Amino acid sequence: MEINTNGATTSSAAVGGGGGDSRFTQQELPACKPIVTPGLVITTFTIIGIIFIPMGLVSLSASEHVPKLMKSPVFIYYQLDSFYQNHRRYVKSRSDKQLRNKAAENETTTCDPEGRSQPDRAPIVPCGLIAWTLFNDTYGFSVRQKKIQVNKRNIAWDSDKGHKFGSNVFPKNFQTGGLIGGAQLDSSIPLSEQEDLIVWMRTAALPNFRKLYGRIEEDLQPNEEITVVIQNNYNTYSFGGRKELVLSTTSWIGGKNDFLGIAYITVGGLCLFFAVSFILLYVIKPRPLGDPSYLSWNKSPSGHPN
């Protein structure tokens, strides 16, 4: 404290010895030291509250449930409940190399127990539990006896089609074992075009999930009755799972989900509540900041409470 800064800086070359930026080494970098003042905190909470509640309302309105015209495209999802696609044993049972590259068709070690076909040990393409359990229910839609076309193209991610699933990899020895897990695959179509498979192999993180089945590319009128013919192939009875069919349009927020709206309103409300209660607290029990009389070195003197 006795040395002025100039003196210190000049000696830095001699002593600091490559200590670098002397302001850094001297810890004299210009610093902003914000403190939580009532004004700052209350303003923050108020602003968050004011922003969040309208945002929540907007989000909610985006996923409203009132019957209304469903503009094309209408997305068809199948939903599985209590299906653990995230089960460790399940999720690991695939071979990305094999899916991508024809030359790697023998790389099935990660796919157990569905790596090789049973009697002749030939590699299964696509191997693994995920592919083996491909969903195989089918849906047929009709409105007033008129069949609605379901477009099943472009339901998978482009990046998957382009890079993860090879256009020269064809299904081989698939579903030939004793147990049939799910859908069959047309062995003349390369994997990159087996979009149902690609969608299925984007495993879900949660046991209740929806996967895109296809798109209806015409508008659905409000209160219109849609007949669905379901071919119930997929076994969910053994584990007490459920299957659901969901028709949904998309919105800017992406799908219909009330959660974000509700959460925004809750958090916004909470912030407003904090703001109001802090204002009240400030008015009822004002307390100046940095009052040295609150320094408690006589309450527990010298930092030695016994």
Added chain:
Amino acid sequence: MNQYFLLIACLQLWSLITPVNPASTWGPLIFIFAVSASKEAWDDYNRYLSDKKANEKEVWVVRQGIKKHIQAQDIHVGNIVWLRENDEVPCDLVLIGTSDPQGLCYVETAALDGETDLKTRIIPSACMGIYFELLHKIKARFLWRNETKLGMSRGIPEPKLTAMDAMIDKLTGAIFVFQIVVVMVLGIAGNVWKDTEARKQWYVLYPDEGPWYELLVIPLRFELLCSIMIPISIKVSLDLVKSLYAKFIDWDFEMIDQETGIPSHATNTAISEDLGQVEYILTDKTGTLTENRMIFRRCCISGIFYGNETDVELLNAVSGGSPDVVRFLTVMAVCNTVIPVKSKTGAILYKAQSQDEDALVNAAARLHMVFVNKNANILEIRFNGSVIHYEVLETLEFTSDRKRMSVVVKDCQNGKIILLSKGADEAILPHAYAGQQTRTFIEAVDQYAQLGLRTLCLAWRELKEDEYQEWSLMFKEASSTLVDREWRIAEVCQRLEHDLEVLGVTAIEDRLQDGVPETIETLRKAGINFWMLTGDKQNTAIQIALSCNFISPEPKGQLLLIDGKTEDEVFRSLERVLLTMRITSSEPKDVAFVVDGWALEIALKHYRKAFTELAILSRTAICCRVTPSQKAQLVELLKSCDYRTLAIGDGGNDVRMIQQADIGVGISGREGLQAARAADYSIGRVSGTSLFNSVSLMAYNVFYTSVPVLVSVLDKDLSEGTVMQHPQILFYCQAGRLLNPSTFAGWFGRSLFHAIVVFLITIHAYAYEKSEMEELSMVALSGCIWLQAFVVALETNSFTIIQHLAIWGNLVAFYVINLIFSGIPSSGMYTIMFRLCRQPSYWITMFLIVAAGMGPVLALKYFRYTYRPSKINTLQQAERMGGPILSLGNIEPQSRAIEKEVSPLSITQPKNRNPVYEPLLSDSPNSTRRSFGPGTPFDFFQSQSRLSSSYSRNCKDN
């Protein structure tokens, strides 16, 4: 801890159980080990260099009559070592020959016992007269022992572990236990679930019969998932931070001695954070509190008081040639072991081993009694133009027992033999000749001691020729005895040193270091207890203590004396002091006790318990006339009560104390570098402000911990899959700087809360059709990163450019890294990040996570900050608001920063304190410690009278 990580890494290799790619553990592990290994290697290399320097020191060794240059490490038993003037003695040696015709040689033993005066060593009479050429023919048999004197006096330095290390170890242990519990519970639940539910899941194709270890698989998997709870990087990043702290001390310009330019240097990188937790400071006086630069201040010659060498009266008396004054000056100039050296410019420089002698000789020179030259035994003194020669016949060395030294000289002019003595008053005055009035000298000594000056009495006596001859024979005989030589010599000396004519008293000031009183004042206000350990006499010590605010003067302070020569006396005195201490401890009084070396010896030996209680009760203690090992014992005593101790010293006699203490601070000052080498920190010259700054520096640095978070974040980025499945972002606790169980619990609770927030919001916002594994995990991870950035931002008290870089740069780096990974087709997360960044719902979710996670935390912090502020908070507020505390004058900013550091102690301490010592406090467990409080704020607020109103409020609180 390292074993733990190794175990985890090995488990990762077992592909059956590993939940993530083994690379995610091995990568960081290897990186971390590489970092810590290179740090260790660097340290080792530096140590190697300094060892090498010591070992490869060139030494002359005589072999076959030829002098050879060898390295110090090659000396072995039986070698004859050739040392020249001012050489360092490389090993234990037996003196067999010197260039001195009398076979004398002077050795400085400061490195061993801290005594800086030259010790005389005489070659054994058997070796007398052996010529250099014959040396190689000597067949010497030496008893060689492993324990050299140096090794023995040093004691065994224990490795210094910081409180922080210990706490981290404890907390890591606690996390580990928690982790094991979690693993057990989840493992059992997992196995049960697997048997009841998973078997029904046809799509998983569980085999009917698993291998024998099947039951273990699920718990082990959870163990691996939980392993992230103890971040691998914690130890390393802490190490890095510590060495950074140490570097900051090195770099701190305010700790550079302006005179010598020696910067401070932190040797032990690991314990810097403990600097803030010191409760007891034990300090050496000479050279630490004082500069160890002696200045001749006053003298009293045959009853007349003079000032220093500029005093006109004294100069007149000198030029007047008053015989008393001349004799007085002669003693000053002659009675010493100083060697004058002529510099090129012709000025005479004195090489004195003792600063006192240096001061005296210099003063004499300025009083026209110039000690010009020393040629073998002939001293050349120039006085008022005439040259006087003296032949030194014998030197009766100074020892701390005799407390005086004498020389026998022969005046070459008239052949008179004179004994010149100087020494402590109690060593000289009793030996005055019968009939001399020593009362004035006693008064003078008292008066000077009151002023905090070191006093020496000078005396002389003319010897008769035959008396000297007779005595000389005895002295020679005593000098060559093998048994009890020192004692014999002392006895012989005693026979000569009697009937002295006391000439006068000199008073030498040992100047206080700059800023010492202020520093001590502030440190004491910060609740740090000060002990002064010194070899000085009691009065001087007390005066020094007074002058540097160590103890308060009479009305406010009280000094309690522990003395006595016998066990009983000491015990009674100890009891009395203890009693007074207990009574007065409830009064706002500064009570200090004073104990001398002898009483301390007895107290430590027989009344350890009582003395310990006393040590705990008293804030200040002065121990005078203590030996180096007693200093170390005192440190040990305080450490045994679980206090953090810091020892400061400069002399070799402080080495043991410094090594013993939790933190040793060595000062590379005038007494040599010995202490600095042993110490953890060496400071060019401790000046009040600079010592203080090291502490405030720590206070500031404590908040400078965003760097490790960066490290840990890098660590975490690599294991993103894991975070998703188990988003316990526990590494927050790593940033927990004021580490103690309760803050730890706070951090833990917060991270748990944040984990829940991230997890719930993510799974709900990304439910159903968006529930894609890669996306969802990335959302959860980004949520963690965002929250973490905001948590760190909220907890950071001062933002410099570096903090901003660390916090926000980290956030940006996260996105950059992930976007890069998203661009690689073969990576699992190909295009994921691009997708997410395009989704409005992703950003909305992030916003929600931050608001939901930080809202309650901010509210709680605000509430605590404003309505339950800690001392740190209040002071921060005051600092930033420019409140009244800033205007409290110069000393104030210091105490504030100190307080910042000290306050965390108040939380940790009670838990740390050894319960064994609690009973000692049982008489008045509440009043004892607390009693210091009123005293402290009292002086604090007293000096700022306008705050008296707040003082009275404080009193009410009490």
